[in-house]
Amino acid sequence: MNTVAETLQSGARSLLSHSDSPRLDAELLLGKILGLSRSGLIAHGNEPVAIECEQTYASLIEQRLQGAPVAYLTGTREFWSLALRVTSAVLVPRPETEVLVELALQRLPRDRSSSVLDLGTGSGAIALAIASERPRSRVTGVDISPPALEVAIQNSRDLGLSRIDWRLGSWFAPVPGERFDMIVANPPYVAAADSALEKLTAEPAIALCVGPTGLEAISAIADGAAAHLQNQGWLILEHGSEQAADVAQLLERHGFTRIRSHPDFSGKPRVTLGTVHS
Numbered sequence: 001m002n003t004v005a006e007t008l009q010s011g012a013r014s015l016l017s018h019s020d021s022p023r024l025d026a027e028l029l030l031g032k033i034l035g036l037s038r039s040g041l042i043a044h045g046n047e048p049v050a051i052e053c054e055q056t057y058a059s060l061i062e063q064r065l066q067g068a069p070v071a072y073l074t075g076t077r078e079f080w081s082l083a084l085r086v087t088s089a090v091l092v093p094r095p096e097t098e099v100l101v102e103l104a105l106q107r108l109p110r111d112r113s114s115s116v117l118d119l120g121t122g123s124g125a126i127a128l129a130i131a132s133e134r135p136r137s138r139v140t141g142v143d144i145s146p147p148a149l150e151v152a153i154q155n156s157r158d159l160g161l162s163r164i165d166w167r168l169g170s171w172f173a174p175v176p177g178e179r180f181d182m183i184v185a186n187p188p189y190v191a192a193a194d195s196a197l198e199k200l201t202a203e204p205a206i207a208l209c210v211g212p213t214g215l216e217a218i219s220a221i222a223d224g225a226a227a228h229l230q231n232q233g234w235l236i237l238e239h240g241s242e243q244a245a246d247v248a249q250l251l252e253r254h255g256f257t258r259i260r261s262h263p264d265f266s267g268k269p270r271v272t273l274g275t276v277h278s
């Protein structure tokens with residue numbers, strides 16, 4: 001039998017040419033099977049791995065090699081200190097979306113009950129992070145995909161954040177006539193011809209790409225946002241690294257002011273926001 005350390009090493013080696021983080025992937029997969037944290041794996045490094053665990057591990061490594069995200073294989077992903085359940089019905093929450101959460105929180109006073117609408121909520125990551133940080137806020141999460149919304153609802157139950165109002169439908173359709181203090185979204189924004197899509201085949205296409213330019217969903221949200229915002233409410237949108245100028249222009253055209261784009265952790269502009277006066 002191989003030890004924990006040996007099993008990890010061989011897993012990481014197999015993933016070398018398929019993953020940007022082979023060691024981390026190997027640790028998360030083996031940790032899931034053995035019920036150990038990453039530090040637990042190190043502490044138990046010299047212990048043997050049972051043969052059936054090795055087999056399960058080999059099958060997960062194989063699925064990872066075929067392109068399955070680690071989060072789908074473990075069923076969970078950390079986002080904003082929350083352990084979120086993820087399935088192939090939802091986009092795997094990404095670190096750049098935490099930039100959006102941070103910008104949202106800066107504009108949501110702790111001592112007031114603000115209303116926040118999260119469009120295309122997927123796993124519920126943004127809605128749940130905001131609800132966890134602003135317990136007095138009233139958060140509504142919308143998604144067009146029934147299985148995605150089920151994941152979000154399950155997450156809110158698991159995390160004890162059950163006050164969120166989850167609604168099924170396309171963008172503003174499920175919130176007719178309602179106005180919010182803030183609208184946030186990480187919509188599909190990858191252009192149809194973008195080669196990045198080739199690496200993202202495991203995730204739901206509808207969460208990544210809905211048209212040739214990649215700006216279709218953002219444009220639909222910008223169209224409806226002002227009518228669903230309170231006076232001086234904020235719209236905060238995640239977008240691709242080349243889209244900041246287009247998104248800013250769209251917001252300007254819809255009467256938004258104080259428009260700014262903010263960088264992700266690699267310094268690329270990835271979140272654009274603006275406010276309206278009605």
Ligand code: GLN
Pocket residue numbers: 091094186187188189190196200207208209
């Ligand atoms: N951030 C994702 C990616 O580039 C895209 C997510 C989206 O379209 N909302 O992998």
